[in-house]
Amino acid sequence: MDDIRNDNNQPDYSGAEMDNHDDTTIDAVNQANDAIQDTAGDTVQADSPGAGMSCSDPQHTAPAGEIYAGGAHAGEVHTENSASSRGPETFGYQAGGPVDADTRKQTYYSENIKKTRQRKTGVGHLILVSLISSLLGAGMMFAAVVYVAPMIDAKAVEMLGLPMRTADVSGSEGGIIKKVEIAQTSSPVEAIAEKVSPSIVGIQITVPARSSFSFFFDISGDGVGYGSGIIIREDGYILTNNHVIEAAMAGRTSNALIDGAKIEVIMPDNKDKPYKAQVVGRDEKTDIAVLKIDAVGLPAAEMGDSDEVKVGELAVAIGNPGGMDYMGSVTAGVISGINRTITFDNGQEFRLLQTDAAINPGNSGGALVNSRGQVIGINTVKAVATDVEGLGFAIPINEASRIANSLIQYGYPKDRPSIGVVIDTSFTKEDADRMKAPNGLWVNDVQPGSAAEKAGIQPFDIIVKFDGREVRTFSELENLKLQHKPGDEVEMEVFRNGVPLKLKIVLDEEKRSN
Structure with missing residues (x-):
């Protein structure tokens, strides 16, 4: 088709023949042509601040309060703090970012936007x-x-x-x-409880009088005490804490019961038929005890590796807080710390796992379990203080298992070295200063026939060094001693009557009296 133009040098298709097009298409083309003619020469109104001006100047800044009438910024108000100067490259804008200077279109602005003639739309x-x-x-x-x-x-x-x-x-x-x-899934704690709970038993002790009580307050005023235990072998061996049963024992290191006392084990699936238990062995230093009942085919718990425990991992405590009415209680938390050192009034020091899972009296002897349902600790005590909440502790299972195996085989912790002294833990540095003596451990008594007596150690000596290292607390002496085995010769330095002495001691094996 020939290029036909009108008087304004615009293309004119009004009289042209258009193949394969209907009247509607022709009307649309004519309307487009009219629109081109109508807008030709449109300018800003004469009474506007920008009359006769176009925005093609790249350095122009819109005055405060002026409104863009067209383009990408139509209707936007410019204030004194919002200059519209874009620089020579980016004055024109379109959707998606700046328009290149070579392709930008002029944008007009006016306070009173000129109303153009409405055009029909099909x-x-x-x-x-x-x-x-x-x-x-x-x-x-x-x-x-x-x-x-x-x-x-x-x-x-x-x-x-x-x-x-x-x-x-x-x-x-x-x-x-x-x-x-x-997928819908059950709680991991639920799965752990289902796996481990059948292995957690109740322990009930009965004593004829209130002559002896546990310093861990597991004993009630009526002469009956409760605790928890873990089945560690299918043939009836139960692991628990020494303090759970100690009130029923005849002596501090004895495995015999007080006359009239009894220890019973209660199974979670048959609370009405307790088993009479005997003490296989117990260890005051690690707070571990092993009981034996006449039963077979018991659901033994799976043991984990406490050396692999990490702070922050899941920890589930299972036991019997408050007695058999709350048997099999489950609490969950995390491992809050490892190798926590806890020292009790008797000077005994424990290195324990710390958890925020609730451990209350009666939970003692129960299990602390990891996310795989493996026992990683023996719940032993809950810190009680007015300003402390959520501090639970457990004996690492690796240490507990080592002691338990020795108790089962020998009745006492085998190959544990012994010195044979009784230490007064109330002796302090201030006491030593008043005596003008070095700080150390005050020997209150020496056991007859012990390694200490054979080495010449006497009551009122102050132990200053063991194996060449200074000792200031009972736990420091214990830790150094446990690095040796019975029969080892070790040098000890003591202070006696103002004179330092160096003595040689051959360590004994710690024995258990029955």
Whole structure:
């Protein structure tokens, strides 16, 4: 078709023949032609601050309060703090960022925007545009739901560490889409309790009088005490704390019971039929005791490795706080600390696991369990203080198992070295200063026939060094001693009557009296 132009040098198709086009298309073309002519020469109103001015000047800054009438910033108000100067390269703007200086269009601004003549729009065009927009929007939504949402769900499931199921779903074009669902799962604590609880028993002791009580207050005023224990062998061996049963014992180191006292083990699945228990062995220093009942086929607990315990990992305490009415109680928390040193009034020092899982009187002797349902500790005491809450402690299972095996085999901790002295733990540095003596350990008594007596150590000596290292507390002496075995010769330095002495001592093996 020839290029026909009108008087304004604009293309004119009013009389041209148009093949394969209907009247509606011709009308649309004519309307476009009219629009070009109508807008030719439009300028800003004469009474506006920018009359006769176009914004093609790249250095121009819109005055405060002026409004853009057209372009990407139509209707925006400029204040004194919002200059519109963009520099020579970026004055013109369009959607998505600056327009290059070579392709930008002039944008007019005015306080009173000139109203241009309304042009008719065909209904068919509106329907067509609306239909296309709807189809595009639906397509984008479908893509987001089908392709993006599963990826987000899968990532969330991966981050949460939850199990998930996938199913193949056919896509709109024959493709395979992975549908991800979060599988319903039970609590890990629930699974742990189900696995371990059958191995946790109740321990009840009965004493004829209130002549002896546990310093861990597991004994009630009526002569009956309660605690917890762990089945460690299918043939009836039970692991518990020494302090749970000590009130029923005839002596500090004896395995015999007080006359009239008894110890009973209560199974979680048969509370009405307690088993009579005998003491296989016990160790005051580690607070470990082993009992034996006449039963076989018991559900023994699985032991873990306390050396692998990490701060922050899951910890579940299972026991019987408050007696048999609350048998099998489960509390959960985390490992708060490892190798915590706890020293009691008798000077005995324990290195324990710390947890915030609730451990109350009666929980003593129960299990502290990891996320795999393995016993990692023996619950032993809950710190009681007005300003401390949530401090629970457990004996590491590696230490407890080592002592338990020795108790089962020998009745006492085998190969534990002994010195044979009684230390006064109330002796302080201030006492030593008043005596003008070095700080150390005050020997209150020496056991007859012991290694200390054979080495010449006497009551009222002050032990200053053991194996060449200074000692200031009973626990320091114990730790150094346990680095040796019975029969080892060790040098000790003592202070006697103002004179330092060096003595040689051959360590004995610690024995148990029955």
